[in-house]
Amino acid sequence: xxxxxxxxxxxxxxxxxxxxxxxxxxxxxxxxxxxxxxxxxxxxxxxxxxxxxxxxxxxxxxxxxxxxxxxxxxxxxxxxxxxxxxxxxxxxxxxxxxxxxxxxxxxxxxxxxxxxxxxxxxxxxxxxxxxxxxxxxxxxxxxxxxxxxxxxxxxxxxxxxxxxxxxxxxxxxxxxxxxxxxxxxxxxxxxxxxxxxxxxxxxxxxxxxxxxxxxxxxxxxxxxxxxxxxxxxxxxxxxxxxxxxxxxxxxxxxxxxxxxxxxxxxxxxxxxxxxxxxxxxxxxxxxxxxxxxxxxxxxxxxxxxxxxxxxxxxxxxxxxxxxxxxxxxxxxxxxxxxxxxxxxxxxxxxxxxxxxxxxxxxxxxxxxxxxxxxxxxxxxxxxxxxxxxxxxxxxxxxxxxxxxxxxxxxxxxxxxxxxxxxxxxxxxxx
RNA sequence: GGAGGGGUGGCUGAGCGGUUGAAAGCGGCGGUCUUGAAAACCGUUGUAGGGGCGACUCUACCGGGGGUUCGAAUCCCUCCCCCUCCGCCA
Numbered sequence: 270x271x272x273x274x275x276x277x278x279x280x281x282x283x284x285x286x287x288x289x290x291x292x293x294x295x296x297x298x299x300x301x302x303x304x305x306x307x308x309x310x311x312x313x314x315x316x317x318x319x320x321x322x323x324x325x326x327x328x329x330x331x332x333x334x335x336x337x338x339x340x341x342x343x344x345x346x347x348x349x350x351x352x353x354x355x356x357x358x359x360x361x362x363x364x365x366x367x368x369x370x371x372x373x374x375x376x377x378x379x380x381x382x383x384x385x386x387x388x389x390x391x392x393x394x395x396x397x398x399x400x401x402x403x404x405x406x407x408x409x410x411x412x413x414x415x416x417x418x419x420x421x422x423x424x425x426x427x428x429x430x431x432x433x434x435x436x437x438x439x440x441x442x443x444x445x446x447x448x449x450x451x452x453x454x455x456x457x458x459x460x461x462x463x464x465x466x467x468x469x470x471x472x473x474x475x476x477x478x479x480x481x482x483x484x485x486x487x488x489x490x491x492x493x494x495x496x497x498x499x500x501x502x503x504x505x506x507x508x509x510x511x512x513x514x515x516x517x518x519x520x521x522x523x524x525x526x527x528x529x530x531x532x533x534x535x536x537x538x539x540x541x542x543x544x545x546x547x548x549x550x551x552x553x554x555x556x557x558x559x560x561x562x563x564x565x566x567x568x569x570x571x572x573x574x575x576x577x578x579x580x581x582x583x584x585x586x587x588x589x590x591x592x593x594x595x596x597x598x599x600x601x602x603x604x605x606x607x608x609x610x611x612x613x614x615x616x617x618x619x620x621x622x623x624x625x626x627x628x629x630x631x632x633x634x635x636x637x638x639x640x641x642x643x644x645x646x647x648x649x650x651x652x653x654x655x656x657x658x659x660x661x662x663x664x665x666x667x668x669x670x671x672x673x674x675x676x677x678x679x680x681x682x683x684x685x686x687x688x689x690x691x692x693x694x695x696x697x698x699x
Numbered sequence: 700g701g702a703g704g705g706g707u708g709g710c711u712g713a714g715c716g717g718u719u720g721a722a723a724g725c726g727g728c729g730g731u732c733u734u735g736a737a738a739a740c741c742g743u744u745g746u747a748g749g750g751g752c753g754a755c756u757c758u759a760c761c762g763g764g765g766g767u768u769c770g771a772a773u774c775c776c777u778c779c780c781c782c783u784c785c786g787c788c789a
Contacts, residue, residue, distance in 0.1 A: 308749090315749070315758045322758090325770040329717035338769085345769035495779095515709090515746085638746095643728090647746075 270370050270634045277304065286376040289383055289595040300369035307362035314355050321348045371481055375630040377595045378567070378604040384594025390607070391594065396578065397587030399611055404674045408614040409665035410545035412672050413439060416693055419546070430543070431535060431550045433661075438693045442667070442680075443553060445687035446660050447528050450555040450580055454657055458576045460526035460557060465506035467529060468497040473509040476635030478601035478627075488532045488550075499532035503556035504654045508631060511560060515647055516639040522569065523560040526657065528553065546661040547619065553660035559653040560637065563629065566651035567604070570626040574606045577622045577657040583683040586666050587611040589618050603628040608658070610666045621662045624655030 324345035331338040413419030418439025424432040474480040490497040542548035602625040609618035629649035638647040671679040
């Protein structure tokens, strides 16, 4: 969430940011109305509490001395009764004020290109050579089904649409990619491996910004009086590791990486990517999460993005990096780079990673602070995260980019130690 | 699922309903002493919001949320979490 002080004192700046995101700035009006009333009332309530505390203290003293206190007691009672209704009103305003500010998105960083949608994103760089084919390259789902390593048909039977079965070398390839990515990030990039809970509570979802606004995108566990949500990304449990904590300056930066399955309802995407692994209700992802000092966060965003890109470099997959424009960025993000990998059959770059700096937006929601050495008070840390990478999409990209005319697929060098083979062929026997 | 016990400041741990934002110890920070260090001694040491140039001051916070009361860390209700025993179970 945004700094309430900032919203109040630099309202124009916030309105400008909302407009750049293509939003109606009127959501601010309601917040400011409630917040102003809340502050006015808080002032009154605090003054009356002070009076009440003084009187109560007096009662205590008199009683201790064995004197009669009924006079002051009556006064105190009157004051106290007067406060009660105001406190009720204040509680209500507190709740509504928070409800409103939780719906306001983050302010884009000044370096973010202005734009209304994905057509106005800015390409930052391209890496790798596009593969040349002497035949018409097939889409990954056709390759996978033909090789007997992917089965969408039966996945539909046992779960529904947007699920997949990985089989044989397909399953092994998925597992190889997970291990390859985790090894790279832990051994060479300095991240600590985490395996977190896959279901989380409402507070965690609110901390990273999925709730309250995007509940429709989440799977929720219903047959339990407790409330659990399936994680849509490891960002949620991993960022919340330090929720409501005050870290020491010397603990920062903290780098975590986590492999988890991710679960998304994909509500409203009915026509999109209905075939293949691109858009699934359940998919695997290796996530990178950073907790850093505010002054370092943009430098850290660059290095995090490079850490994710390194996976594609080593796999030999061509990709490009784009800076999302203001209109295409996620709710909580201040700046986002998408990494897009080349899919030959579609002749398109498609998102395989999204790397964001949230600045203090999540830290403020989740109350993640740090203390500078020798300084009084605390500051909010900055959080970042990025996919490093989406595993299913990486597998798809490998199938498409390294497919051969005979239907087999060459395994990238970097994966061979994990796969034990250098090529997936038809009817491969385990 | 059944029966008990407990959640207090960075940690350990006190706390008759009335100067308790909270004893004490440890840790941390500053100082004295020392060639240096240790030990010892002295001082200091929570978070958030509001007011004041400032010294400072007010309000809230003892797992979360309600309630009783002039007054709640202390009493009541409720939820959450942790521990022990029994049962069940990967």
